[in-house]
């Protein structure tokens with residue numbers, strides 16, 4: 001996916017102006033998920049389980065090379081073909097070879113953020129392969145030619161009338177068709193695709209190193225079909241998605257489901273153990289592509305590596321009052337919301353992603369929600385500090401902060417400033433800030449006298 | 461017991477009467493109050509925007525001013541958290557930063573946890589109050605029950621508010637760096653605001669932002685810092 005993270009402030013403002021319906025749809029849906037999460041966390045000792053999950057992930061990440069070796073070994077023992085991809089080019093080469101070898105004309109694809117990151121759909125289309133997204137939300141945005149707006153709910157920004165219009169245009173369904181009727185139409189198209197596709201593509205929620213087991217969570221049942229009906233299954237797995245032991249799934253599957261949607265467990269969990277054996281049904285070939293794409297570099301970044309614990313549950317997006325206003329599109333990259341704001345600078349480089357660490361008020365709701373306790377506010381502050389060190393902050397901001405610091409370092413200047421607030425002209429550097437403030441909120445009304453003067457009257 | 465009052469720059473300039481209320485209240489409870497005259501700003505705006513150099517020098521300055529205090533009390537949750545939680549990050553290995561960190565309290569937190577006061581008076585009898593949880597007070601300092609307890613025990617009715625714990629969208633520089641998003645957040649918060657007599661919170665920034673936005677929308681409500689109400693609770 002081409003990153004447009006630099007445009008965040010403009011795009012956020014534009015979306016709020018031009019598509020107020022998005023704000024309404026996203027707020028409604030995220031509040032619903034957030035309520036579900038809170039309830040689901042409330043049923044267990046969330047604090048203890050989050051802490052445990054964090055530790056398991058930290059152990060995994062600090063021994064990643066060993067677990068990757070083990071995972072590869074176990075996968076091969078099960079007959080899975082393992083590939084390594086440093087970035088999109090290598091991932092593409094692997095996929096191209098598979099497509100050519102099997103003469104693939106059609107592919108069904110389960111929802112996966114990593115494949116968005118790698119640009120798998122455009123590649124397949126360029127190879128003349130017809131791709132069907134099989135997650136209903138993902139299918140909708142594929143029809144619209146849009147990127148996902150949310151890690152878990154890609155079409156969270158759409159309202160029912162918009163979907164009705166979309167299906168009316170595509171499939172001739174009535175403009176007031178019920179959600180069930182619309183789903184039935186999609187199901188018909190997708191069923192046909194499942195039965196005819198030669199290739200199934202998925203991501204993975206987890207890859208268990210101990211046993212070489214791929215774990216996939218979903219609510220629709222389509223992943224199950226994508227990974228078992230076509231004769232070839234390719235799973236793209238970020239190297240940070242590993243878990244040490246099979247037993248860890250007992251912690252991570254329910255915790256992820258609770259965080260993401262407030263469910264105790266997702267409706268379907270697929271545990272994939274390699275291609276079908278003699279007499280079994282299932283794919284003849286299973287490929288796992290282990291993808292780095294910037295993750296190793298991040299892992300060695302002592303101030304930013306914790307972001308790699310992420311399970312892509314989307315809980316931080318649901319909890320984030322900033323994300324709720326716009327959904328994910330203005331963030332300009334696959335990962336949006338709080339996690340995007342700290343992951344994208346690591347994956348894209350801070351220069352590309354500069355404004356994203358500022359897409360937060362540091363309210364901390366994301367940290368509270370995160371099942372693996374990623375200290376997102378702390379990471380935001382780290383990226384902001386680096387942005388300033390690298391000279392990425394705009395001139396007006398630097399000027400204003402320097403002026404501000406100068407004033408605050410000297411009680412004499414501070415007192416002058418205090419007078420200025422009550423009538424005298426203010427320093428130029430602060431004016432754009434004041435304007436930006438007063439436009440939406442009216443004039444600033446300082447107290448008639450500042451407290452430091454009133455104190456004189458209070459002295460005993 | 462002696463307390464050094466850190467009024468913080470926003471309250472000094474925009475909610476001066478909250479400072480007066482804080483002093484009166486603490487004195488009435490038998491606490492001596494100092495106001496070190498050299499104080500200005502804790503450095504939070506610079507820190508949050510990533511300008512650590514400027515933030516550091518303001519933090520060092522503030523440390524120097526308050527290092528000998530027995531307790532430092534602030535009528536602001538986010539500045540209290542800045543001193544308590546972020547000074548030690550900003551100045552790693554600095555013993556004074558850690559020392560100060562242990563002595564810093566937001567006002568209601570100080571009243572309940574240090575003074576052990578939960579009943580100030582009955583001065584708020586029948587008042588219908590909407591309480592906005594400032595994010596840093598709530599999530600960084602863990603101040604959730606203290607303000608509610610003090611207000612309710614003074615006879616106030618805290619109105620249920622769906623978005624009471626949601627960020628108002630102020631966020632310091634955020635409010636001017638991303639003004640459209642900031643205002644959308646305020647509007648969402650205000651759209652669920654109950655019909656109260658007073659809106660209150662620990663933080664001046666949030667209150668300025670919310671009251672300004674409310675005014676733009678033609679809505680009028682008394683908006684005052686928690687300190688002001690706590691003094692009213694005591695004095696009637």
Ligand code: SF4
Pocket residue numbers: 151259309310311312313314315316317339366369370371372373374
């Ligand atoms: S950062 Fe935490 S809450 Fe956000 S998607 Fe990742 S695991 Fe979920």
